[in-house]
Amino acid sequence: MSNLFFQISALFVHLFSARTKYYMHSPFVYNLLVNVLEKKKVAPVLTKIMDFRNEISHRKNKKLFFRGIGAINSAHFKSLKEIERKLSVPHHIGKRYYHCIQNFGYKNILEIGTCIGIGTIYLAKANPEAHIYTLEGNEDCIAQAKTNFEALNIQNIAIEEGLFEDTLKATLEKMKHVDMAVMDGNHQYESTITYFNLLLPYIHEDSLIVIDDIHWSKGMNKAWLEIINHKQVSLSLDFYRNGFVFFKKNRLEKEKFKIWVND
Ligand SMILES: C[S@@+](CC[C@H](N)C(=O)[O-])C[C@H]1O[C@@H](n2cnc3c(N)ncnc32)[C@H](O)[C@@H]1O
Structure with missing residues (x-):
C-alpha cells in the first residue's frame, strides 16, 4: 500500500473515531483542549511568525540542496516556498506547541529535525x-535556520549539527532532562523507536513528547502504536497529524484518545 493511500485511509478512521472537547471525560485533556490547544487569542508574536513565513516563502530564487537523509532518500533541490509549505510545521500546529510551552512552563526543549528552523521559532518564542x-544534518538547512534565527533576533537556540545518530545521545547528556521533545525527522519505524527509547531516561513525570507524522506510513503507524502501549506512557493523544504522549505516574490506568481539535 502506498503512503498516500495509507494516509487517506488512516484519516477516514480518525474522522470517524476522533472526539472533540464536547465528548471528553478526562478533566486534564478537556483543559488542555479548551485552555491551550484551542486557545483563540492570538499573541502578536504569532502574527509576526506568520508574516516572517510569508516573507521567506516569497524568496523565489532561493533553493536548498537535500542530499537524501532520513525517510526521504533522494538527492534534490527544494525552494524556500516548498520547504516552508511542505516540510515545516503548519502554523496552527506551531501555535499549539507555543501555547503548550507557555501553559506548562517547559524550559528544556528538544527538537529532532530543525530543517530551516520554522518549528524551532515557535518553541523559542514561547519562552525566551x-x-x-535542535538537531539537523543538512548543511543548507542549518545555514538557512541560522539566518532565520538571526533575522528574528532569537538567542535561546542551540543547533546540534550532524546526523541524529551521532548527535542525539550527546545532546541528551548535555540537557540532563527533557521537559518537551518534538520528534520531527527521519519518519521511519526503527529510527522513531530508537529515538524514543533514547529519550526515556531523560524525561520526567511532567514531560511531553510530540511525535510528528504518526500516520504518514505503515511503519510510523506501527511505531506510534508501540509507543502508546509502552509501560511508561500514561496518556496518549492522537491528533492524526501528530501525537502527544505524557508520563504522569498517578494515573490509575493508561488512557488513549483520538482527538479532533477546533483550531
Ligand atoms: C520535517 S523536517 C523538520 C521540520 C521542522 N521541525 C519544522 O517544523 O520546521 C525534518 C528534517 O530532519 C532532517 N533529518 C532527517 N533525518 C535526519 C538524520 N538522520 N539526521 C539528521 N537530520 C535528519 C531533514 O534534513 C529535515 O530537514
Whole structure:
C-alpha cells in the first residue's frame, strides 16, 4: 500500500473515531483542549511568525540542496516556498506547541529535525528563558535556520549539527532532562523507536513528547502504536497529524484518545 493511500485511509478512521472537547471525560485533556490547544487569542508574536513565513516563502530564487537523509532518500533541490509549505510545521500546529510551552512552563526543549528552523521559532518564542536544542544534518538547512534565527533576533537556540545518530545521545547528556521533545525527522519505524527509547531516561513525570507524522506510513503507524502501549506512557493523544504522549505516574490506568481539535 502506498503512503498516500495509507494516509487517506488512516484519516477516514480518525474522522470517524476522533472526539472533540464536547465528548471528553478526562478533566486534564478537556483543559488542555479548551485552555491551550484551542486557545483563540492570538499573541502578536504569532502574527509576526506568520508574516516572517510569508516573507521567506516569497524568496523565489532561493533553493536548498537535500542530499537524501532520513525517510526521504533522494538527492534534490527544494525552494524556500516548498520547504516552508511542505516540510515545516503548519502554523496552527506551531501555535499549539507555543501555547503548550507557555501553559506548562517547559524550559528544556528538544527538537529532532530543525530543517530551516520554522518549528524551532515557535518553541523559542514561547519562552525566551527556555533552552531549545535542535538537531539537523543538512548543511543548507542549518545555514538557512541560522539566518532565520538571526533575522528574528532569537538567542535561546542551540543547533546540534550532524546526523541524529551521532548527535542525539550527546545532546541528551548535555540537557540532563527533557521537559518537551518534538520528534520531527527521519519518519521511519526503527529510527522513531530508537529515538524514543533514547529519550526515556531523560524525561520526567511532567514531560511531553510530540511525535510528528504518526500516520504518514505503515511503519510510523506501527511505531506510534508501540509507543502508546509502552509501560511508561500514561496518556496518549492522537491528533492524526501528530501525537502527544505524557508520563504522569498517578494515573490509575493508561488512557488513549483520538482527538479532533477546533483550531
Ligand atoms: C520535517 S523536517 C523538520 C521540520 C521542522 N521541525 C519544522 O517544523 O520546521 C525534518 C528534517 O530532519 C532532517 N533529518 C532527517 N533525518 C535526519 C538524520 N538522520 N539526521 C539528521 N537530520 C535528519 C531533514 O534534513 C529535515 O530537514
